[in-house]
Amino acid sequence: MDDRVILRVGAKILIPFILVFALYVQFHGDYGPGGGFQAGVIFAAGFVLYALIYGLENVKKVLPPQAVYICSALGVLLYAGVGYVTMALGGNFLDYGVLAHDPEHGQHYGILLVELGVLITVFGVMVAVFYAFAGRRRADT
Amino acid sequence: MVEFVDIALLVLLGITAFSILRQKNLFAAVMMAGIYSLLSAGLFVVMDAVDVAFTEAAVGAGISTILMLGTLALVGHSEHQPQHRPILPLFVVILTGAVLVYGTLDIPQFGDASNPAHHHVAPHYLEESEHEIGIPNVVTSVLASYRGYDTMGETTVIFAALVGVLLLLSLGPRPRRVVSNGQRISDTDSGKPVSEGGVEEAQEDTLQISPEEKTLGDTNG
Numbered sequence: 001m002d003d004r005v006i007l008r009v010g011a012k013i014l015i016p017f018i019l020v021f022a023l024y025v026q027f028h029g030d031y032g033p034g035g036g037f038q039a040g041v042i043f044a045a046g047f048v049l050y051a052l053i054y055g056l057e058n059v060k061k062v063l064p065p066q067a068v069y070i071c072s073a074l075g076v077l078l079y080a081g082v083g084y085v086t087m088a089l090g091g092n093f094l095d096y097g098v099l100a101h102d103p104e105h106g107q108h109y110g111i112l113l114v115e116l117g118v119l120i121t122v123f124g125v126m127v128a129v130f131y132a133f134a135g136r137r138r139a140d141t
Numbered sequence: 142m143v144e145f146v147d148i149a150l151l152v153l154l155g156i157t158a159f160s161i162l163r164q165k166n167l168f169a170a171v172m173m174a175g176i177y178s179l180l181s182a183g184l185f186v187v188m189d190a191v192d193v194a195f196t197e198a199a200v201g202a203g204i205s206t207i208l209m210l211g212t213l214a215l216v217g218h219s220e221h222q223p224q225h226r227p228i229l230p231l232f233v234v235i236l237t238g239a240v241l242v243y244g245t246l247d248i249p250q251f252g253d254a255s256n257p258a259h260h261h262v263a264p265h266y267l268e269e270s271e272h273e274i275g276i277p278n279v280v281t282s283v284l285a286s287y288r289g290y291d292t293m294g295e296t297t298v299i300f301a302a303l304v305g306v307l308l309l310l311s312l313g314p315r316p317r318r319v320v321s322n323g324q325r326i327s328d329t330d331s332g333k334p335v336s337e338g339g340v341e342e343a344q345e346d347t348l349q350i351s352p353e354e355k356t357l358g359d360t361n362g
Contacts, residue, residue: 029278029281030276030277031276031277032278033278033280034192034195035284038192038196038199041196041203042203044204045199045203045207048207072303073300075300076296076297080293083289094286104274107276107286108276110289111276114285114293115281117296118292118296121300124303125299125302125303129208129302129303132307132310132311133211
């Protein structure tokens with residue numbers, strides 16, 4: 001591990017850009033290709049790259065498995081929660097128009113929130129599945 | 142020119158698919174599968190489905206390749222020699238493929254404006270999305286607003302998939318020497334390594350005992 005200087009330095013340079021690009025994909029999804037699914041996968045890819053170069057133990061210090069599990073449930077909760085909030089405000093389930101005075105703004109907020117929910121869940125699930133596979137020891141050891 | 146790109150991508154897809162079939166080294170096969178995903182993403186771009194292409198590139202070529210590699214680290218890099226002739230599977234695959242090709246004959250022409258898909262709710266989404274939702278990317282407004290239920294279902298499915306994976310993997314490798322038969326237990330007790338099968342045997346996963354392994358156990362006893 002110690003002699004892979006190029007990999008380690010390269011990953012260190014790349015990871016912040018990967019994470020920022022994921023956020024760009026997330027918040028630019030309203031204007032161009034992209035959205036919660038893609039952003040979640042890219043965000044997870046940043047952590048997977050870290051794990052591949054620096055080892056699973058180190059990435060678990062940054063992002064404990066518990067946090068990942070909570071993320072994967074939290075996103076679904078946020079998505080469904082938006083639906084219940086719109087119901088409480090007098091609209092239909094997931095009818096974002098009631099979230100603001102101007103229905104169009106309400107749609108913006110609603111889409112932003114549910115896409116965030118998708119991002120959080122996809123990110124959590126991808127990292128958790130990676131942890132589950134990478135953390136499993138070989139059968140013969 | 143566009144046709145040239147189409148044909149080039151399709152030919153590369155075909156070559157990649159066949160080399161996956163012929164490949165015995167699983168590491169190379171996984172890499173080829175990643176290339177296959179990337180080429181499909183290219184095809185989606187040619188068909189103007191950039192959102193789908195993005196997902197295919199990120200999920201198919203990115204994360205699933207990583208997960209396959211993670212699996213390879215557990216099960217070893219080389220494919221087992223098949224124990225029977227694959228004639229029946231070949232027959233099933235050819236039959237299914239023929240049925241699928243027959244099915245494509247009824248599919249409407251790609252890009253034809255009179256396709257049923259363009260006459261149901263699509264015109265409403267395309268024309269009204271800008272006033273009703275107010276964001277320029279119609280894909281996002283369909284995904285997150287018009288079809289918000291479906292996307293919530295998809296998110297829930299992803300979460301459910303995680304629960305399934307964790308349930309399956311949390312069981313851990315089964316202590317197979319204990320589950321196989323009495324002789325194996327005595328083998329481990331005496332500290333004798335059960336490794337006469339070499340690497341081949343070590344790569345066996347623990348879900349079931351293969352015939353080779355049984356014979357190995359017999360010769361040991």
